[in-house]
Amino acid sequence: MEIVPHPSLPSRIIVGYRTPGNGPLGDPNAAQQVLTGIVKGTFNAGGSGVSPAVVQFPLFEQDVFFNLVRNGEFSSGAQMAADGAIITPVAGWTSPDENTTIAHLDAPQHMQVNGAGRVVQPVAFDRALGGRTFTLRYRARAAVNTSIPGIRLETPTGTTLFGGTQNLTSGFSEFEDSATWPPDVDEAQALLVLHGAAGVAVEYAWVRLNEGNTILPLDPLDPIRYEHDLAIFKPRADLVILGRPDPPQPDPADDGWIERVLIGGTSLTAVFDTHGRLTEFNDGAVAAGRIPWSNTTPITIGWQDRAADDNPALNKFRKGYAGNVKQFNPDTMQLPQGFYNLFFNGALYSGPQPPFGHIGANVITVATSGLYDDGAGGTETITNQTSLHLPDAPQMTVTFRSSAAPDAPTSSAMVAMNLDTIVYDKATALFYAVWRGVWTGFSAVGFERLVRVAFGAA
Secondary structure: OEEEOOOOOOEEEEEEEEOOOOOOOOOOOOOEEEEEEEEEEEEEOOOOOOOEOOOOOOOOOOOEEOOOOOOOOOOEOOOEEEOOEEEOOEOOOEOOOOOOEEEEEOOOOEEEEEOOOEEEEEEEOOOOOOOOEEEEEEEEEEOOOEEEEOOEEEOOOOOEEEOOEEEEOOOOEEEEEEEEOOOOOOOOEEEEEEEOEOOEOEEEEEEEEEEOOOOOOOOOOOOEEEOOOOOOOOOOOEEEEEOOOOOOOOOOHHHEEEEEEEEOOEEEEEEEEOOEEEOOOOOOOOOOOEEOOOOOOOEEEOEOOOOOOOEHHHOEOOHHHHOOHHHOOOOOOOOOOOOOHHHHOOEOOOOOOOOOOOOOOOEEEEEEEEEEEOOOOOEEEEEEEEEEEOOOOOEEEEEEEOOOOOOOOEEEEEOOEEEEEEEEEOOOOEEEEEEEEEEOOHHHHHHHHEEEEEEEOO
């Protein structure tokens, strides 16, 4: 089988299962195997037309969190034996040095390093590191006063960020540093490296690594920055806005303002004030509850946690669409019983399903509005808005043989590519769009009769 990639944008195919039907729910008691093509484009926000970004985001194969350190709070992993003793290791962290061990301390959740070697965790970034600023914060202490190298990031070719020397005492010290990678660093991977000390137990706690020059709270409203792109199908469209909520100008009347996304005739609105975000997302009466936020809140309209229990008061409905996951057996089942395709939609929204269908518009408007004193005893509305200009959808063609015979005649099918994901980052003025095409003929053809999947520009 041949795969012809898109000429200018990241693209790939995946095979998986959804429930039959193109509606938001599908049949929760059936499973359909499909081949899905995915194309992703990154663009500059604003301006008067489509403006591709110089650096294209790759297709994300896993979630990208605001805290780039996995398990930075050092929860435990599985039990294991080391030197005859039973210790609880820390998931996501390893030591390449034989004389160095790591253990999870239950109360509080810290990681103890024994030995002078290194403890590392690989960190994958969304694009090349050159010119980007990151902030690192962590806590550390030692059984006796000692000096050891500080935590650093290290690329495969040896370029480092942070580091220096940390002087530890028996009480926890907090370390924080912001630094910028040299502009010529073209790598998108690095090791996060921390050290122990010879003959002295060293403890670490709450390691956080954020992009930018400000550390985010330990528990932001939603820790996911980018959800993975490998959903097999999205029956509705996800619209995610990254960046802290800000009024169009300081000091709006009644300390309130709104942020609205408009696609065609459909809008999604989040209401804010200086005390928190109100829980009503669509136009209409504002609910009384609030979701707390602060000046470092990383999102306006973000992602739902796939594992969080449904809570309509907080506009979270996603977990219920996963079906009976406790009895799901991947050896005998394609999907959990009661699975609905809306589980694949991850954006935060109001009500039981996202307000946007697959996006057909070529312009999306993101606006922030507030009421202000007009200087004459009344008020006026001030609005700041940004336009996201979208190109036409890419093309996807599937070619397959009429039978398993190598010389069997071939047929081709055009597969509609639906725009189902938009993620706009206010801080970088970039947004990315994901188009997804679902070929339902795969279950009848299979890989043995598949000849070619080709992506093309519109």
